[in-house]
Amino acid sequence: MASHSSGPTVSVAGKKHRFNVWRGDKEHGELVDYELTLSEGMVVLDAIHAIQATQAPELACRWNCKAGKCGSCSAEINGRPRLMCMTRMDQVIDEGATTVKPMKTFPLIKDLVTDVSFNYRMAKRIPAFAPKPKDERGEWKIYQYEVDRVQEFRKCIECFLCQNTCHVLRDHQEVGFAGPRWLVRAANLEMHPMDQADRIEVIKEDMGIGYCNINKCCTEVCPEGITITDNAIIPLKERVVDRAYDPLMAFWRSVTGTENK
């Protein structure tokens, strides 16, 4: 959780600092140099806004909450995938001029804005939540220990930094791998105590879970600190393996006529 470390406070107030910001579109683009005077507690997104307000009103970037909760302002800051709103200038000031580039995995639209529609198409491919019926009061008894692990997955703010970092998606989008975000989503549904759908086949075939070779880069960049690989992907891989290749489980299913979850 590199972006969470607080470290000692270095006052950046009043310091002049250079920013190299990617400007351009699909056809051509370059890093453009801007200079700003920093203020106390400034984050990279503040700098982008200051450039927008005073030097380049047409500079495109996405943002919303400015508090690390909406996952809109993902970018590559000095080569590291991070949220601009949660990257304090005092954390990067010692690295020289600050380079801000768009996420590399997704097609560029303009400046810092990329086309993330891939993710919205993926979301549609996952079979929806299919709940068990409720009791006569319209309620479920669910205990906290049953939902602790699901709640971890539900912290996801869909910043898509995990997708951006995943080298399968970076280099081999053609294989049809869904990417870590959508495996977290699938894990969320599969491990929900009230869900009764079976997504194992989808996870194996449509989402291509086998392509993940557990490098854990996604976990490292997650600004919400979700243990993507260990808690979501590996358990799903185990379920896929149990289903597809475990002869004992296959025998059990043939005897009982059940699908185990």
Next chain:
Amino acid sequence: MPSQYETHDYDVLIIGAGGAGMRAAIEAASMGLRTGLVCKSLLGKAHTVMAEGGMAAALGNVEKKDNWQVHFVDTMFGGKFLNQWRMAQLHAQESPDRARELETWGAVFDRTDDGQILQRNFGGHAYPRLAHVGDRTGLEMIRTLQERVVASGRHPHRGEEIKVHMECTIHRLLKKDGQIAGAVGYWRESGRPIVFKAKAVVLATGGLGKCYRITSNSWEGTGDGHALAYFAGAELLDMEFIQFHPTGMVWPPSVRGLLVTEGVRGEGGVLKNNKGERFMFNYIPELYRKQTADTPEEGEKYVKKIPGARRPPELLTRDVVARAITREVKEGRGSPHGGAFLDIATKLPADQIKKKLPSMYHQFMALGNLDITKEPMEVGPTCHYVMGGVRVNADTQESTVPGLFAAGECAGGLHGSNRLGGNSLSDLVVFGRRAGLYAAEFAQKQKDQPGIDDTEVERLVREMFVPFEREKGENAFTITEELQTSMEANVGIARVEHELQQAIADIETLKPRAASVGVTGDCRFNPGWHQALTLDFLLVCSEAIARCALERRESRGGHMRVDHLETLDEFGTFNHIVWRGEDGRMQLRREQMTPVPEDLAALIEEKKKNG
């Protein structure tokens, strides 16, 4: 002519994809209507994600005595009785079902020991009432609704697939023969115009915090729905009532205004001044005296859920707490950066703080370099919410323009002069559903879409692109900042006649400047242009707030007049209505409220008597 533009045809068009918009879309689509959903950002990024504390619903899981009647009375007290009583009633009656419905759709609320939805304390609520997920309840809600939207039209849900138009901004609504007919807007990415034909339109655009400099709102909170309705001839209600949330971050400057959840106080956090005094004990209003603890010891007992103890004064309504902090700072007892100290570190063990308030811990650690398990936070008021909004029918959410509906923050009436924390998330789903339902019914009754006026479409499209012809014109960001500065200084938390007049004068001078603003670059994803097209929304909303505030010569809820500090009975009988006159100028009138029916009035009187 329309073939020249990309045109979409829907039964129901919903503008805004936060909690209310998505809930409305789900309802309309489930009824089999062709439903379009438009949002300025990507789906799932709306400001609802910022809601932290929870969703108020009298489920009675934690306190069996809770029921809709108590919730209704709390809401009316919180709004200082200016609420539309019927909305407050429907909201209290229906929110438990909406909470359980979210659970059925996959939301995972925190649990009680016996496996029910857990509820927490919040200001102004008599019992622990807020269903929540740590301090990220809004994210949970938006994700649940988003997943339902994505699954629409697919197994296991019946109905139509909701068509989502992301990163699309609406510029104006279209009418035909006095009735709503659609909307004109542009794609943010390409800058291309887009025309919607619709039989019914639901506005669910959220708030207008960006009229102010210090706000918890994102760039999206620019009052689009309020202004779109106003331009379309609808009426706005009680626009003077702005909620300044008492606890925004005050340091460092880059995050000034960012929300610190009321959940901190709900979990036992206390407010102190620079002398170490728990000053809220000095600010208990008469109306709440009987329900509030006299001593810190009693307050502690309440937080620990010991029966018989009354709530600590930190859990008074937001208007009261915000004013108290402002006063402490003004009188020299503020924190180093002009706020108050909010202390949870000495009240809860570190692991509990991290479990119950994880995003607050994270937010202060990452942005303020402060460990809230060890040190107190510095907090101060921040523009958070607008109680005023589009005037709607309480049951159907239809505005005064036929076929135009509004729900959520952009609709007025539920919260009166001050909203209770937690009543917003429940508002979104209760009235989002109702708006979707009644918009769908309205659309079903129309034989055909009323058609759109091609010359009007042409005029509006031209209007959107005019700023590109003035490359040397003024920068839209500069004008925005001047407006925000004036609103902050003159129409903020403490208001006075001559400052309100100053704000109105400032707005008048900014209007012609906004109309001659210029834009550089082309129309592809151009924030300068987007901002230019937002200016008239901000100006309309600011003017409505300032004009209503000037007319209300009393203090009530979110509106405080330094020159009229008392709450006056004569001002408690009407609402302010604002609309666009024939000459294009803003008009204002008083409208008598419908009296609360006897049975509900009796509940209110009983609480006034017994606390």
